[in-house]
Amino acid sequence: MKKLIFMFSLFVLAITINSCSSDSSSKNYPLKVNMTDAPGPFDAVNIDLLSVEVTANNGQTVMLNTTAGVYNLLEFTNGVSTLIATSTLTNANVKQIRLILGPNNTVVVNGISYPLSTPSAEQSGLKLLVNQTLQADIQNSILIDFDANTSVIQTGNGTYKLKPVLRTVVTAISGTINGSITPIETLASVTATSSTAVEYTSNVNEFGLFQITGLPAGIYTFTLTPVLPFLPVTQTNVVVTAGVATNIGVFNL
DSSP: OOOOOBOOOOOOOEEEEEEEOTTSOEEEOOEEEEEEBOOOSOSEEEEEEEEEEEEETTSOEEEOEEOOEEEEGGGSBTTOOOOOEEOEESOSEEEEEEEEEOSOOEEEETTEEEEEEOHHHHHTOEEEEEEEEOOTTSOEEEEEEEOTTTTEEEEETTEEEEOOOEEEEEGGGEEEEEEEEESTTOOEEEEEEETTOOEEEEEOOTTSEEEEEEEESEEEEEEEEEOTTSOOEEEEEEEEOTTOEEEEEEEEO
16 A cells, blocks of 8 residues: 655745724734655655645635646745745635646556546535634744545556645644664654544655654654564554644665
């Protein structure tokens, strides 16, 4: 089963949001939306981004000024990001973000490019529920975690489908687990399991580094699963604190 966490780290929006009060004064609600990714068994995963829009809780929809183009998600790893859209809303309550994709989506496996079908994204967009009230005059930030471990599906010989599994996390109240392994070119996946059995996954990159981002504060069990002949490694009671990167060190396989 192919595993990949799309760390598509897109600093997507620096949105300024204005809300008018009864005394006609206005407030600014800056917002950044990040998408995160991590490398996996594919050479490239190219997403054809056409537009980004935001919907407020009153139903108002704003199409953002989007930098459209084809983005290789694997270029945005370990905190690398790019600004893809900006705009202004008149409501501080963000209900939904929608990413609309074009037809030029591909996945590259062993140097060969295959079409990556995304019919739902082309028609209705990738919809992400946010339901966040933005704070005035500070930089609000939202993380979109694009989990490709379950999002990129091989449907046949040389055919792949993007069936997105996404979640949104408020970065101000989430943390990160990171670390590294040796030998550095060993393929491996990493999983952080919360005390309520919720799993968050990523993969080790070519330099032996890993990072699981957007974790709610709490205590986790960390599992490193390398390819054979190496055996899985588990570390319990890993404490994740909001706004903090927890480094769990180097794993010697």
